[in-house]
Amino acid sequence: MVAEPEGPEDRKPQSDEAHSAFTPPAGMEQPEAPEEDHPSSEFAVPQGLAPEPAAEPEGSAFAPPSTYSARSSPPAFTPAHGIPMVRTHKDAPWQDRMRAMLKMPVGERPVPESSPHRHDEETGPAVPRVLDLTLRIGELLLAGGEGAEDVEAAMFAISRSYGLDRCEPTVTFTLLSITYQPSLVDDPVTASRTVRRRGTDYTRLAAVYRLVHDISVEESDVSLEEAYRRLAEIRRNRHPYPGWALTLAGGLLAGSASVLVGGDVVVFIAAAVSAMLGDRLAWLCAGRGLPEFYQFVAAAMPSAAMGVALSLSPLELRASAVITGGLFALIPGRALVAGVQDGLTGFYITAAARLLEVGYLVVAIVIGVLSVLYLGIVLDAGLNPETAIHSVPRPVPQTLAAMGLSLCFAVMLQQERSTVALVTFNGGIAWVVYGALADIGGVSPVAATAAAAGLVGLFGHMLSRYRFASALPYVTAAIGPLLPGSATYFGLLEIARGNTNVGLTSLSKAAALALAIAIGVNLGGEISRLFLRIPGVTGALPGVETPGGRRAAKRTRGF
Numbered sequence: 001m002v003a004e005p006e007g008p009e010d011r012k013p014q015s016d017e018a019h020s021a022f023t024p025p026a027g028m029e030q031p032e033a034p035e036e037d038h039p040s041s042e043f044a045v046p047q048g049l050a051p052e053p054a055a056e057p058e059g060s061a062f063a064p065p066s067t068y069s070a071r072s073s074p075p076a077f078t079p080a081h082g083i084p085m086v087r088t089h090k091d092a093p094w095q096d097r098m099r100a101m102l103k104m105p106v107g108e109r110p111v112p113e114s115s116p117h118r119h120d121e122e123t124g125p126a127v128p129r130v131l132d133l134t135l136r137i138g139e140l141l142l143a144g145g146e147g148a149e150d151v152e153a154a155m156f157a158i159s160r161s162y163g164l165d166r167c168e169p170t171v172t173f174t175l176l177s178i179t180y181q182p183s184l185v186d187d188p189v190t191a192s193r194t195v196r197r198r199g200t201d202y203t204r205l206a207a208v209y210r211l212v213h214d215i216s217v218e219e220s221d222v223s224l225e226e227a228y229r230r231l232a233e234i235r236r237n238r239h240p241y242p243g244w245a246l247t248l249a250g251g252l253l254a255g256s257a258s259v260l261v262g263g264d265v266v267v268f269i270a271a272a273v274s275a276m277l278g279d280r281l282a283w284l285c286a287g288r289g290l291p292e293f294y295q296f297v298a299a300a301m302p303s304a305a306m307g308v309a310l311s312l313s314p315l316e317l318r319a320s321a322v323i324t325g326g327l328f329a330l331i332p333g334r335a336l337v338a339g340v341q342d343g344l345t346g347f348y349i350t351a352a353a354r355l356l357e358v359g360y361l362v363v364a365i366v367i368g369v370l371s372v373l374y375l376g377i378v379l380d381a382g383l384n385p386e387t388a389i390h391s392v393p394r395p396v397p398q399t400l401a402a403m404g405l406s407l408c409f410a411v412m413l414q415q416e417r418s419t420v421a422l423v424t425f426n427g428g429i430a431w432v433v434y435g436a437l438a439d440i441g442g443v444s445p446v447a448a449t450a451a452a453a454g455l456v457g458l459f460g461h462m463l464s465r466y467r468f469a470s471a472l473p474y475v476t477a478a479i480g481p482l483l484p485g486s487a488t489y490f491g492l493l494e495i496a497r498g499n500t501n502v503g504l505t506s507l508s509k510a511a512a513l514a515l516a517i518a519i520g521v522n523l524g525g526e527i528s529r530l531f532l533r534i535p536g537v538t539g540a541l542p543g544v545e546t547p548g549g550r551r552a553a554k555r556t557r558g559f
Contacts, residue, residue, distance in 0.1 A: 096465075096529065098153035098160075098216075109165060127164065127189055129224055131178055134158040135193040136231060137208060138169070138176045143198045144205040145472060147338055148347035151176075154209075157216040162224065173353035200334070201414040202473045207234045213468045239414050243283075246412055250329050251276035253408035253480070254303065258325035259401040260431075261486050262394075263318055267310075270317075271325035274306035278326065293364045300330055300368030308376035320489060323369065327485040328405070332361045333517065334413075334476045340518030366492060373496040393439045402431035402481035409477035419473045422463060426478035430456045434482060446509075449482050450516035456482075457524025465528065475521055484513035 101109050138155045142148075148171040155169035155178060169178045177192035211230050215222045222230075241249075254275030255268040263271065278299040285295045303326020310319040339354030406427025410420045430452040437448035460474035491506030 095150060095153050098157045099149065101160075102152065102156055126224065127180060128191070130159055130162045130164055131180060131189065131191040133162075133224065133227055133231070134167075134169070134178055135176050135191055137212065138171065138178075139193055139195050140204065140208050140231075140234070142171065142176065142195050144201060144208075145198075145334055145338055145476075146205065146470060147345070148172075148342045148350040149345045150470070154212045157212055161215045161220070171347065171350065173350045200412075201239055202419075202470075202476075203240050203414050203416050204234055204237065205470055206416055206419075206473060207237070209469050240416070241411055241414060247276050247279045249408040249411040250279045253405055253412065254325035254329045256325075256401045256405040256408065257328035257481075257485060258321040260328075260398055260405065260481060261321050261324050263321035263325070266315070267317055267319075267321045267325075270306050270310060271303065271322045274303040274322060275326050275329050277302040278329075293360055296330060296361050296364035297368040300326065300365045301372055303327070304369045304372035304376075308372060308379070311376065312379065320486075320493075324485045324489045327365065327369070327488055328480070328483055330361075330365050331483045331485060331488070331514075332358050333479055333483050333514070334472075335361070336514055337476065337479070337518045337521050340515065341522045344519070344522050365488075369489070369492050370496055373493060377496055393435065395435060398435065399428055399431055403428040405480045406477045409480040410473075413473070413477055415473045415477065423474055423477045426456055426459050426474065427481055429459070430478055431481045446512050446516050449513050450520040452482055453479055453517040453520025454524040454527075457521035458528055459524075460521075461525040461528040471525060479517050479521065482513075482517050484510035487513060 134155045137158055138151050141151045141154055151171045152169045155171075155176070156167060159165075159167040159169070159178065159180065164180050166182065167178055167180045170176070174195050175192060176195065177190060179188050179190045181188040208231075211222075211227065211234070214220055215227060251272035255263075255272035258267045258271035278301065281302065282295040282299040285298050286292075304323050306326075307319040307323035310317050310322060335354055335358050339351050339358060341351075342348075342354060343351030403424050407420060407424045409427075410423050415423065433455055434448050434452040437443040437451055438445050441448075443451075456475055456478045457471075460471045460478065463469075463474045464471035487506050487510035491503045491510060494500075494503030494506060496503075
């Protein structure tokens with residue numbers, strides 16, 4: 001039996017469109033839709049305009065822009081010869097290498113060659129512990145009086161040596177922070193530490209610098225555990241000089257300063273005794289918990305009282321030298337130099353805080369001395385200001401006194417015994433240069449002070465560079481003979497006598513001398529970095545080899 005073919009009416013629909021209500025019946029023509037009913041897109045090519053053939057589909061990352069022309073192509077970001085490789089010179093001091101790399105963008109810094117023994121190769125560096133160690137070392141440096149730029153360089157050296165190259169340390173007067181970002185897509189890790197206590201111990205400062213140097217050298221094998229152990233030993237170590245030695249050094253410093261401004265043996269003894277009394281009185285105030293401001297007020301009074309007592313006595317002595325010697329032992333020259341240095345290197349917040357601290361301490365000294373000088377004028381003590389800082393130049397006694405002043409200053413700063421002789425000799429050279437320019441050459445005291453301070457800074461930074469140590473132990477004590485003690489005393493005396501204009505003029509001269517010291521020391525350090533090159537270094541940055549001599553970025557963004 002053969003099946004009959006199915007007719008059209010017997011066929012089943014193949015899709016749902018056969019049942020659509022909008023489907024026209026079979027055999028009926030469909031009229032054309034009006035022009036305005038055609039669906040159109042705002043991105044459609046107009047009729048009659050043929051689209052240009054594209055090598056890549058629309059929106060491809062590899063398709064060139066429509067405005068691109070091969071004949072007038074813009075310069076490529078990467079030069080034809082590639083990006084020059086930046087390498088640090090191993091013989092350069094770590095301070096120079098770290099300062100140079102901190103000026104570079106993060107993407108252009110050379111990748112650190114971290115030793116495998118410093119951390120586990122599988123897990124990588126222990127980020128929290130490295131950041132904690134970095135902050136603890138930075139805290140000791142900042143509390144010891146180191147400049148913000150050097151503290152930042154030391155923190156970067158520690159973090160980089162343990163494999164954290166994408167770090168950005170930040171230093172202010174009381175707060176340290178460091179940020180580490182593993183990559184551009186990972187979240188950054190930030191840690192901070194507050195500096196609450198400050199102390200002057202250059203022996204501890206030198207030990208911290210040795211630790212940073214041992215960690216930052218390429219062939220170092222100092223692990224994190226070893227670094228923590230050495231840091232704990234540095235914190236536990238006692239001061240190299242006992243308390244009675246510091247008090248005796250303060251007295252001898254004031255006596256040497258009194259000889260420096262024209263005093264004799266009796267004046268030397270009087271100035272030394274009064275300075276030691278002031279030191280003990282300040283220690284008593286500190287034990288009672290009084291702020292440092294009141295400690296300086298108390299320390300300034302005994303020297304002024306001794307000067308007034310000598311003026312009332314029938315002895316023919318230069319009482320002003322006693323007061324001036326006491327001022328030499330109290331003027332905060334170390335904080336002033338650090339504040340000006342921070343300002344010159346672009347750390348304005350830290351510089352403002354340090355200079356404000358110097359201002360408070362100077363006001364405390366002024367209050368302590370003026371309160372006694374007012375009493376002396378009421379008692380008609382016969383305090384008459386001299387017309388010059390040095391009435392009769394005495395080269396040999398004054399040079400010996402300047403060296404003794406620097407020696408006592410070094411002991412008060414708790415310096416290592418190996419550096420005391422060098423800083424004493426540096427202080428003697430500073431005074432000889434000042435005397436030759438001011439007394440013999442007729443140069444103004446401000447210019448002579450700046451020149452002598454520049455020589456101190458040059459020698460100090462040279463020694464620190466070749467010893468891979470801090471420059472403070474070689475500089476701070478050597479500027480002691482240049483401090484403006486006499487100008488400060490004469491200004492205070494004139495104010496106490498009622499001559500306010502003359503007194504303010506003398507105090508302005510003292511401020512100019514202090515700024516000359518700070519700027520001269522900083523300029524000497526910059527000269528040592530500019531002209532004293534390490535053999536084999538060919539780049540524009542100290543301690544960094546850059547083909548083509550790439551220049552360093554500016555420290556600040558000023559015009």
